[in-house]
Amino acid sequence: MKANNITKIKWSERRAEWFRKAQRISDYPDKVIAVMEPILKECKSALDIGAGTGALALPLAKRLKKVTAVEPAPAMVKVLKEEAALQGLGNLNIIELPWDEADVGEHDIIICANLPSFVVDAPGFLEQIRGLGRYIFHIQNVNPNKDKFFYKELYPIIFKKEYQKKVDYLDSYIRFHEQGIYANVNIIEYNFDQPFDDLDEAVDFWKEYMGLETEEFDGFLHDFLINRLKKQNGGYIFVDKKRSAVIWWKEK
Numbered sequence: 001m002k003a004n005n006i007t008k009i010k011w012s013e014r015r016a017e018w019f020r021k022a023q024r025i026s027d028y029p030d031k032v033i034a035v036m037e038p039i040l041k042e043c044k045s046a047l048d049i050g051a052g053t054g055a056l057a058l059p060l061a062k063r064l065k066k067v068t069a070v071e072p073a074p075a076m077v078k079v080l081k082e083e084a085a086l087q088g089l090g091n092l093n094i095i096e097l098p099w100d101e102a103d104v105g106e107h108d109i110i111i112c113a114n115l116p117s118f119v120v121d122a123p124g125f126l127e128q129i130r131g132l133g134r135y136i137f138h139i140q141n142v143n144p145n146k147d148k149f150f151y152k153e154l155y156p157i158i159f160k161k162e163y164q165k166k167v168d169y170l171d172s173y174i175r176f177h178e179q180g181i182y183a184n185v186n187i188i189e190y191n192f193d194q195p196f197d198d199l200d201e202a203v204d205f206w207k208e209y210m211g212l213e214t215e216e217f218d219g220f221l222h223d224f225l226i227n228r229l230k231k232q233n234g235g236y237i238f239v240d241k242k243r244s245a246v247i248w249w250k251e252k
Contacts, residue, residue: 015208022194028242029059031188033137036109040064040137043108047132049099050115053079054092057208060109061092068107072098083110106132107186113139117167126179134251138176140169142187142243149209150228158210158217169245173205183249189193190206194238199226203235242246 022028033040033056044065048057051069053076061067061084069092071077077096084092095102110133112120120138129136144165147153151163152181169185174181185221196202203221206212229236 011073011075012208013075013078014204016053016073016079018194018205018208019076020079020133020239022192023053023055024074025195026055026190028188028190028192028244030057031190032056032113032137032244033059033063033248035186035188035248036060036137037095039109039250043135045107046109046111047104047107048111048113049129050113050119051080051094052076054083054112056111057092058083058089059088061089063086064091064108066091066093066107068093068095068104070095070097070099070102070104072096092241104132109133109135109137111137111139113137114141120172126176130251136249136251138172138183138247140170140172140245140247141166142245144168146242148222149206151210154206154210154224157220169247173245173247181249183247186246186248187243188246189243191239192240192242194240195232196229196236198235199229202229202238 040063045067046057046064047070047231048054048059048060049070051057051071052073054069057067057069057080065073069080071080071094074096077094080094084094095104110129112129144167148163153163155163173183173185193203196205199222202225203218206221206225207217225236231237
């Protein structure tokens with residue numbers, strides 16, 4: 001089954017590697033799987049749309065007979081394949097295509113975790129995923145006022161504007177409710193800390209995520225981060241305590 005046209009997201013190899021490092025020490029996968037636990041015993045397959053580096057696809061492949069991961073970004077796919085090989089997961093089918101080109105078929109569980117709004121709000125997207133599975137899991141961050149990567153401080157200084165907050169999960173829940181979907185909601189709390197080998201790597205991280213292509217702000221970021229990151233294991237770590245809403249329901 002194919003979806004409507006969806007804009008591609010660009011992920012650099014370095015950004016994918018940073019995501020892998022954070023994923024390996026995060027308890028996010030365990031917290032989400034714990035919510036799914038009651039229904040996993042009656043399911044054999046899962047489809048993870050926008051699987052990234054496999055935060056959910058990998059642990060689910062250890063529990064289910066088949067997992068399909070749709071991920072269009074080559075850098076993310078590279079990490080996902082490497083992690084699947086390291087963990088010996090031969091039952092993970094990776095589709096290296098945008099969602100609008102992926103032919104996925106039906107699965108017991110459909111996962112839409114932290115997808116951008118232009119994906120989940122695309123015309124017909126909700127109807128399509130509802131026709132693909134028995135259980136739908138929509139996972140979205142809680143608290144749009146949370147300061148991501150110190151952006152509330154950095155944006156006014158670097159870009160001379162305020163950082164625009166994200167949409168809250170309640171907007172999605174209300175939209176689902178208006179379409180006759182009376183979903184369960186589980187709020188999970190977890191860590192998604194980002195480790196760095198040294199401060200130079202941290203500066204590169206912030207430059208990558210903020211789209212800074214010159215060295216203009218390198219010195220400023222160095223001085224800014226050295227006072228805000230935590231020292232750990234000879235390097236540094238950005239401590240990120242997060243909350244997400246796991247919105248889920250049974251279709252059939």
